[in-house]
Amino acid sequence: MLLIRATGTTPLNADDTADTARLRMIADMQPPFARLMGAKIVEATRDRVVAEVFVREELANRNGGLHGGAVMAIADNLGGTATFLNMPEDAGTTTIESKTNFFAAVPLGDTLRAECTPLHRGRTTMVWQTRITRRDGRLAAIVTQTQLIIAKDAAAP
Amino acid sequence: MLLIRATGTTPLNADDTADTARLRMIADMQPPFARLMGAKIVEATRDRVVAEVFVREELANRNGGLHGGAVMAIADNLGGTATFLNMPEDAGTTTIESKTNFFAAVPLGDTLRAECTPLHRGRTTMVWQTRITRRDGRLAAIVTQTQLIIAKDAAAP
Amino acid sequence: MLLIRATGTTPLNADDTADTARLRMIADMQPPFARLMGAKIVEATRDRVVAEVFVREELANRNGGLHGGAVMAIADNLGGTATFLNMPEDAGTTTIESKTNFFAAVPLGDTLRAECTPLHRGRTTMVWQTRITRRDGRLAAIVTQTQLIIAKDAAAP
Amino acid sequence: MLLIRATGTTPLNADDTADTARLRMIADMQPPFARLMGAKIVEATRDRVVAEVFVREELANRNGGLHGGAVMAIADNLGGTATFLNMPEDAGTTTIESKTNFFAAVPLGDTLRAECTPLHRGRTTMVWQTRITRRDGRLAAIVTQTQLIIAKDAAAP
Numbered sequence: 117m118l119l120i121r122a123t124g125t126t127p128l129n130a131d132d133t134a135d136t137a138r139l140r141m142i143a144d145m146q147p148p149f150a151r152l153m154g155a156k157i158v159e160a161t162r163d164r165v166v167a168e169v170f171v172r173e174e175l176a177n178r179n180g181g182l183h184g185g186a187v188m189a190i191a192d193n194l195g196g197t198a199t200f201l202n203m204p205e206d207a208g209t210t211t212i213e214s215k216t217n218f219f220a221a222v223p224l225g226d227t228l229r230a231e232c233t234p235l236h237r238g239r240t241t242m243v244w245q246t247r248i249t250r251r252d253g254r255l256a257a258i259v260t261q262t263q264l265i266i267a268k269d270a271a272a273p
Numbered sequence: 274m275l276l277i278r279a280t281g282t283t284p285l286n287a288d289d290t291a292d293t294a295r296l297r298m299i300a301d302m303q304p305p306f307a308r309l310m311g312a313k314i315v316e317a318t319r320d321r322v323v324a325e326v327f328v329r330e331e332l333a334n335r336n337g338g339l340h341g342g343a344v345m346a347i348a349d350n351l352g353g354t355a356t357f358l359n360m361p362e363d364a365g366t367t368t369i370e371s372k373t374n375f376f377a378a379v380p381l382g383d384t385l386r387a388e389c390t391p392l393h394r395g396r397t398t399m400v401w402q403t404r405i406t407r408r409d410g411r412l413a414a415i416v417t418q419t420q421l422i423i424a425k426d427a428a429a430p
Numbered sequence: 431m432l433l434i435r436a437t438g439t440t441p442l443n444a445d446d447t448a449d450t451a452r453l454r455m456i457a458d459m460q461p462p463f464a465r466l467m468g469a470k471i472v473e474a475t476r477d478r479v480v481a482e483v484f485v486r487e488e489l490a491n492r493n494g495g496l497h498g499g500a501v502m503a504i505a506d507n508l509g510g511t512a513t514f515l516n517m518p519e520d521a522g523t524t525t526i527e528s529k530t531n532f533f534a535a536v537p538l539g540d541t542l543r544a545e546c547t548p549l550h551r552g553r554t555t556m557v558w559q560t561r562i563t564r565r566d567g568r569l570a571a572i573v574t575q576t577q578l579i580i581a582k583d584a585a586a587p
Numbered sequence: 588m589l590l591i592r593a594t595g596t597t598p599l600n601a602d603d604t605a606d607t608a609r610l611r612m613i614a615d616m617q618p619p620f621a622r623l624m625g626a627k628i629v630e631a632t633r634d635r636v637v638a639e640v641f642v643r644e645e646l647a648n649r650n651g652g653l654h655g656g657a658v659m660a661i662a663d664n665l666g667g668t669a670t671f672l673n674m675p676e677d678a679g680t681t682t683i684e685s686k687t688n689f690f691a692a693v694p695l696g697d698t699l700r701a702e703c704t705p706l707h708r709g710r711t712t713m714v715w716q717t718r719i720t721r722r723d724g725r726l727a728a729i730v731t732q733t734q735l736i737i738a739k740d741a742a743a744p
Contacts, residue, residue: 145335147333147334148330148332148333148340149340150340151331152309174308175305176304177304177306178304179365183304183349184371185306185310185348185349188349189340189343189345192341192345193342196334210375212374212375213375214341214373215370216370217369217370217549217576218369235531235533235572236533238533240735243533255550258549260529260572262733370527370576372529372686374706376706376707376714392726393690395690400688412706412707417729417731419527421554421555461647461649461654462644462645463645463656464654488619488620488622489619489620491618491620491667492616493679497618498660498681498682498685499624499661500620500660502687503654503656503657506655510648522650524655525655527688528689529686530685531683531684532682532684535681
């Protein structure tokens with residue numbers, strides 16, 4: 117996800133706890149595609165972003181489970197959001213690569229939990245890992261993605 | 274994408290050319306999520322599956338471009354479809370891993386072309402690479418994914 | 431790494447602790463390439479395999495650090511060893527894919543620690559994640575790899 | 588592989604053909620680890636870098652084939668070399684991520700060919716794909732890697 121962090125957006129500290137105002141801000145900045153996925157951000161600090169997604173029929177593969185593409189899309193959005201919460205004002209970010217391993221199907225009607233935590237937070241790149249778990253706690257997939265930090269006025273990658 | 278190839282589905286040969294009947298069959302078997310993405314299969318042989326997707330607003334990131342998650346989702350679906358066209362009757366397939374590199378943004382209003390071709394077609398796994406290009410011909414992303422072939426009556430991976 | 435687990439090799443239980451005899455067995459089965467890397471297995475249970483590697487000059491890149499290729503090679507070997515410790519007798523295993531993210535350089539003269547733990551242990555595939563840390567504790571790289579389990583008498587993938 | 592391109596090194600044009608002098612320069616700048624792998628650069632232009640590697644016993648896995656780790660190491664080195672040939676003077680480069688899919692074993696005594704070509708050459712990142720083929724022409728593995736370009740005097744990623 118490509119995001120630009122506007123000047124004057126609420127500063128966040130590493131020890132911030134999730135609060136209603138920030139979650140609303142984060143929710144408001146979610147892009148149209150995240151809404152199409154039905155992703156609901158339930159926690160957002162600099163060190164962890166968590167979303168829940170109800171697995172409705174439109175997200176299905178032909179076998180009555182969540183489409184793998186939806187899993188990757190939900191994670192990609194969290195990595196972008198997590199980078200946004202860590203990057204300097206006026207910087208932008210874009211996903212440059214993403215890798216997913218799938219372990220178990222997520223059935224329709226389930227509500228998955230996607231939890232995104234940092235592997236690396238540098239000045240040029242940040243790397244995030246998102247664990248997708250089913251309501252029964254089983255690990256369904258793991259996504260690792262690299263976000264490029266684009267300094268203000270910089271050219272595209 | 275997990276797919277089961279039913280007994281008696283149309284056999285395909287490596288030298289088949291795309292024809293209306295087969296494309297309709299392939300289109301009919303697309304899962305709900307592929308329809309949500311708006312992916313239209315325009316060519317489907319054992320050696321190549323191609324889809325076109327109009328980049329409508331619901332697929333957008335916050336910057337007026339196609340969300341990276343949608344790119345991965347569209348490719349995942351093609352790799353599943355391509356494996357379906359190559360696997361034995363009554364076998365199933367599921368994506369076990371997928372890797373994407375992103376190179377350029379795809380603007381809203383564009384129509385992308387996703388072309389999926391084989392890197393490896395074995396009895397246990399098949400590996401597909403999907404190139405996502407913009408209408409102006411620029412390479413926007415490349416996706417490499419591994420599909421596991423699940424023999425009839427076999428257990429899950 | 432491709433490995434075949436011979437009939438009659440020492441059975442291992444999930445709660446086994448590292449002991450001298452098993453470590454010697456594991457060390458003996460390390461392939462020539464692992465010895466070329468100088469990898470020393472210091473712990474080997476079904477749930478975790480750990481190696482230490484002294485970063486000697488032959489493993490260097492041009493900048494006085496450990497070559498990224500050596501990082502990937504060391505991890506690949508651990509994932510194969512860990513699968514060996516979990517797979518049925520007479521089965522074989524081969525790496526089918528591997529993904530690495532690099533975070534920090536490892537200087538010459540350092541001794542790295544590579545710790546391999548499971549993300550998924552199924553009948554057909556196992557997925558392992560190896561964390562490479564420097565002596566100062568900093569995370570230098572993370573490697574995720576998929577091992578295919580090849581049943582006795584089965585064909586290649 | 589991390590490389591710094593020194594001021595005054597021979598400029599290369601996209602249409603350069605491989606010649607003895609340049610190949611010697613490229614060979615001279617190969618790091619110790621590339622020599623340990625036995626990689627011999629046989630072609631090096633801005634658009635393609637090719638190496639050949641004789642599969643000697645020290646590179647073996649336990650099954651009489653080339654170790655997967657060696658495959659990744661050889662490719663990593665080519666991506667670094669290819670980036671070097673394309674980046675500005677005084678810039679540096681380091682591999683930030685690498686992904687490999689393995690398709691076929693490479694037997695001992697074979698001579699593999701590793702051919703590295705660009706997927707993306709930007710100012711901040713370059714992405715290279717290396718195809719590893721056996722002497723019989725069969726595709727053994729494919730490696731995709733991202734190189735970060737580090738501007739002169741810039742901090743680490």
